[in-house]
Amino acid sequence: MNRNIVEQILRDYDASHCPGTDPALEAVRAAIMLEDVFGIALSDSEIDPAVLAGSSAMSALVFRLQGAG
Amino acid sequence: MCGVCGIVSYDGPPDLTLLRRMMGRLRHRGPDGNGYFRDRRAALGHTRLAIIDTLSGAQPLRNEDGTVWVTFNGEIFNYVELGAELRHRGHFFRTASDTEVIVHAWEEWEEECFSHFNGQWAIALWDRRTERLVLSRDRLGVRPLFFIRKPTSLLFASEVKSLFADRTVERAFDPAGLDQTFTYWSPVAPRTVFRGIEQLEPGYYAILDRDGFRKAPYWRSEFPERGHEPVQDARKNADALRERIVEATRLRFLRSDVPVGAYLSGGLDSSVTSAVITCYTDAPLHTFSLRFSDSEFDEGQYQEKMSAALGTQHQDIMVSPSDIAAVFPEVIWHAETPILRAAPAPLFLLSKLVRDNGYKVVVTGEGADEVLAGYDLFREARVRLFWSRDPGSAKRTRAAELLYPWMGRSPGRMPVFARSFFGRRLDPYDPAFSHRPRWDSTSVIKNMLSGDLRHEIDQAGAEDIVAAMPPCSNAWDPLSRAQWLEMTTLLAGYILASQGDRMLMANSVEGRFPFLDRDVVDFANALPAWHKLFGLEEKYLLKQAFTDLVPDDILRRPKQPYRAPDAASFFTPNRPAWFEAVTAERAIATAGVFEPSLVAGLMAKCERTGGENMSNTDNMRVLAVISTQLTHEYFMADSGHGALESLLPAPSVTVDLVKDDRSVP
Numbered sequence: 175m176n177r178n179i180v181e182q183i184l185r186d187y188d189a190s191h192c193p194g195t196d197p198a199l200e201a202v203r204a205a206i207m208l209e210d211v212f213g214i215a216l217s218d219s220e221i222d223p224a225v226l227a228g229s230s231a232m233s234a235l236v237f238r239l240q241g242a243g
Numbered sequence: 244m245c246g247v248c249g250i251v252s253y254d255g256p257p258d259l260t261l262l263r264r265m266m267g268r269l270r271h272r273g274p275d276g277n278g279y280f281r282d283r284r285a286a287l288g289h290t291r292l293a294i295i296d297t298l299s300g301a302q303p304l305r306n307e308d309g310t311v312w313v314t315f316n317g318e319i320f321n322y323v324e325l326g327a328e329l330r331h332r333g334h335f336f337r338t339a340s341d342t343e344v345i346v347h348a349w350e351e352w353e354e355e356c357f358s359h360f361n362g363q364w365a366i367a368l369w370d371r372r373t374e375r376l377v378l379s380r381d382r383l384g385v386r387p388l389f390f391i392r393k394p395t396s397l398l399f400a401s402e403v404k405s406l407f408a409d410r411t412v413e414r415a416f417d418p419a420g421l422d423q424t425f426t427y428w429s430p431v432a433p434r435t436v437f438r439g440i441e442q443l444e445p446g447y448y449a450i451l452d453r454d455g456f457r458k459a460p461y462w463r464s465e466f467p468e469r470g471h472e473p474v475q476d477a478r479k480n481a482d483a484l485r486e487r488i489v490e491a492t493r494l495r496f497l498r499s500d501v502p503v504g505a506y507l508s509g510g511l512d513s514s515v516t517s518a519v520i521t522c523y524t525d526a527p528l529h530t531f532s533l534r535f536s537d538s539e540f541d542e543g544q545y546q547e548k549m550s551a552a553l554g555t556q557h558q559d560i561m562v563s564p565s566d567i568a569a570v571f572p573e574v575i576w577h578a579e580t581p582i583l584r585a586a587p588a589p590l591f592l593l594s595k596l597v598r599d600n601g602y603k604v605v606v607t608g609e610g611a612d613e614v615l616a617g618y619d620l621f622r623e624a625r626v627r628l629f630w631s632r633d634p635g636s637a638k639r640t641r642a643a644e645l646l647y648p649w650m651g652r653s654p655g656r657m658p659v660f661a662r663s664f665f666g667r668r669l670d671p672y673d674p675a676f677s678h679r680p681r682w683d684s685t686s687v688i689k690n691m692l693s694g695d696l697r698h699e700i701d702q703a704g705a706e707d708i709v710a711a712m713p714p715c716s717n718a719w720d721p722l723s724r725a726q727w728l729e730m731t732t733l734l735a736g737y738i739l740a741s742q743g744d745r746m747l748m749a750n751s752v753e754g755r756f757p758f759l760d761r762d763v764v765d766f767a768n769a770l771p772a773w774h775k776l777f778g779l780e781e782k783y784l785l786k787q788a789f790t791d792l793v794p795d796d797i798l799r800r801p802k803q804p805y806r807a808p809d810a811a812s813f814f815t816p817n818r819p820a821w822f823e824a825v826t827a828e829r830a831i832a833t834a835g836v837f838e839p840s841l842v843a844g845l846m847a848k849c850e851r852t853g854g855e856n857m858s859n860t861d862n863m864r865v866l867a868v869i870s871t872q873l874t875h876e877y878f879m880a881d882s883g884h885g886a887l888e889s890l891l892p893a894p895s896v897t898v899d900l901v902k903d904d905r906s907v908p
Contacts (some may be wrong), residue, residue: 179475186477190787191780192799202642206629207778213470221638 175212180236183211184229197223208232214239245302246272246290246748247314247388248400249367251376251451256901257286257396264408266290267891269401271577272316272748278302278896280312285369285376287314289896292751294318294604297500300340301895307335310371311346312898316401317364317386318755319344320494325359341498349377357448357461361494361761365443367399375452382462383610383759384432384445384735387744391440397451402745403440403579407878413439414879416836418699419706424581425688425867429736431708436580436874445735464730465713465768466723472771477784480774484766485788491760492519495606496526503755504529504602506593507557508805509545511782511797512608512617516757518792520606521553531597531605532559533589540806545797552794560596562589567812572821575873577749578741582870583685583863586807590746598750609743610758613734614767615782616722616775617802619647623665624677624725625776631669640666645779674716675709677725678732687860688867691841708732720772809862813869814854825872834875842868 175183187207193200205221208214214236219225226232246269250257259281266277266288273290280287280303289302295318303314319325322341325348330336334347341362348356349368354377363385368377378399380388390399391406400406407414420436423429430436432444443449449458467473474480496503505517507530520528530553532546543559550557567588574588597605612618626642633639643661668679675682689697708731716724747754757763767775770784777783781802790798813822824830826846831839845864849857854865 175475183477187778190777190783198638199641199644202638203645203779205638206625206642206645207773209629209632210625210778211773215632218633218636218638 184232188229201226245316246401247316248288248405250286252396254395262286262288265405268405276895278894280898282900289314296340299338304342306346313345313368315342319360319362321361379448380443382446388443419703422700427732466719468718469720481787487763491757495755496520503604506607507532509542512611514549514793515789528555530555530557533593534559534561536563564808564812565815577745582741583866585809587742589807594747594750594752597752604753606755609756615785617782622779631671722772810854810857810865
């Protein structure tokens with residue numbers, strides 16, 4: 175997947191889901207999506223609301239992990 | 244929609260009296276007419292629910308020279324296009340029915356003809372030129388087709404009760420069929436719960452001729468290798484999906500010579516199909532809904548909202564637990580199998596409402612959950628897969644709390660239980676990873692089986708559906724494997740049968756399912772998995788495709804599966820007398836399926852609580868016991884059910900070549 179497609183997918187995710195009230199649980203929800211769609215593996219420290227705060231932050235993480243892979 | 248039956252005899256002409264008795268047991272499937280054909284080898288019977296070409300489409304129906312005859316239950320929705328092609332190839336049509344397309348398509352393409360059909364069908368075709376019987380069933384198993392191979396004949400029928408019109412057919416439970424039912428929720432074709440009785444697999448045809456009996460698939464549910472899906476762009480796929488669903492819905496609404504209504508559950512799927520009908524056709528729409536007196540199950544506010552948004556003429560029926568108990572014996576008479584949920588009973592009442600309002604065809608949203616990944620089971624599998632990558636991670640463990648938000652006792656409210664339940668068997672290399680929790684929790688029913696039956700099941704040997712998965716499935720996305728299992732087990736065996744065809748046809752109503760259209764299914768199967776289940780958002784692409792037609796609060800409401808009160812329906816103060824009769828210790832012992840003392844303990848437990856707040860397992864146990872007992876009562880204990888043959892009106896097709904001794908009618 176190229177950069178544009180990744181960013182579009184993450185913008186779509188931001189737009190489509192209604193966040194719950196527990197930020198830590200929402201980070202888990204986002205991590206499930208990221209691992210499934212992009213085939214990456216997140217560490218526990220990355221399953222964190224601060225790391226997964228919005229599409230830009232998630233894009234950066236995806237590119238970093240894909241690059242690492 | 245109709246009833247079909249027939250006989251191929253190896254030692255003399257088929258028994259016409261038996262054929263008429265078999266037809267008599269299918270009258271509810273076809274109250275508008277009936278007919279039969281017989282020659283020296285085969286007899287075909289038909290009871291008709293007249294929907295297309297109501298004047299001249301009577302069956303059995305023949306080709307130009309009377310060498311090919313067919314009895315057919317269902318619809319070939321692309322019959323107009325196929326008819327034009329076959330006329331172009333020189334075939335002459337005498338009717339405007341979809342049935343006639345079948346005989347000409349057989350002449351033209353033989354076994355390849357089924358790949359040309361887009362529809363829902365059970366077909367029996369007799370080719371006199373080669374003395375060949377051909378049976379065929381639609382791709383996903385919308386329409387049923389049972390048969391029994393006897394030493395001197397083969398009998399087939401839409402329902403098992405029709406086969407039992409032959410008093411020589413053994414009436415006994417099949418241990419392996421029960422084992423599958425108490426694991427997968429239903430037998431998996433070709434198996435049934437009746438010893439010696441088979442059902443043709445969905446997507447298959449079978450041939451019986453001088454070379455014997457054989458069968459083969461003309462279609463398989465297949466998925467691409469993960470990452471190699473043809474189109475990755477979600478927007479393009481949403482547009483293409485919409486195009487296919489609109490066309491599939493239009494075909495099912497417009498290709499009928501009688502008015503077509505629609506079910507409206509309050510969920511996304513039926514909202515989409517109803518919205519398409521109102522937006523893409525000029526005809527007014529009549530919608531029908533189920534309501535529940537128990538607010539835990541009721542979706543009335545969403546049904547009213549959608550009906551108002553579309554401007555449909557709307558009717559509903561309020562169902563209480565005692566209503567479910569009252570009709571449950573009739574439900575089992577029509578379902579012809581043990582069931583583990585009471586959910587078919589309200590659907591039986593809903594189809595009655597449809598019929599009472601003068602409709603005999605409804606479009607419903609059935610199939611969307613399997614084809615476009617709507618079930619909680621798919622979300623559950625994704626959560627468990629995420630968890631399995633590091634089972635010791637406290638953060639991953641919390642994923643279970645995201646499941647089943649609609650449940651009163653949801654994992655989010657009971658995290659410790661959720662972790663222990665969903666955390667079992669986290670083996671990501673298991674091809675049936677998605678289904679193990681369901682199958683394991685269902686199999687607990689088998690702890691109540693009698694010693695004799697357990698022994699028989701052991702002797703029969705367990706049939707593992709996983710062994711039937713295509714070898715290439717290990718390269719599929721895990722969601723695709725889960726969908727394959729769901730379509731192969733629950734969809735065909737329970738959703739389309741006990742909850743679908745049988746509850747509709749019990750009241751002579753035909754269901755039409757746009758989400759199970761050939762082009763929709765093939766397209767959906769080829770989608771990237773995340774277009775269907777995006778993270779944990781179910782049916783993502785469907786929502787994207789119809790965001791302009793469905794109100795936002797229906798589009799975005801959490802998935803609420805269709806459910807009905809289970810055990811609680813049978814422990815109300817004024818429950819019907821049949822319940823005591825079938826659950827009495829003697830009746831349990833006579834049927835021989837369950838251990839009487841264990842059943843007595845379960846019933847006592849339910850009596851104490853009124854059937855309320857029972858565990859999922861106990862709810863299934865109660866339903867398993869009473870539905871199995873009723874199945875035994877109706878189909879094995881010879882309790883007088885089935886003496887319906889004399890109620891058939893005079894037939895409109897009576898072709899008896901044995902009696903008339905003529906070669907062409």
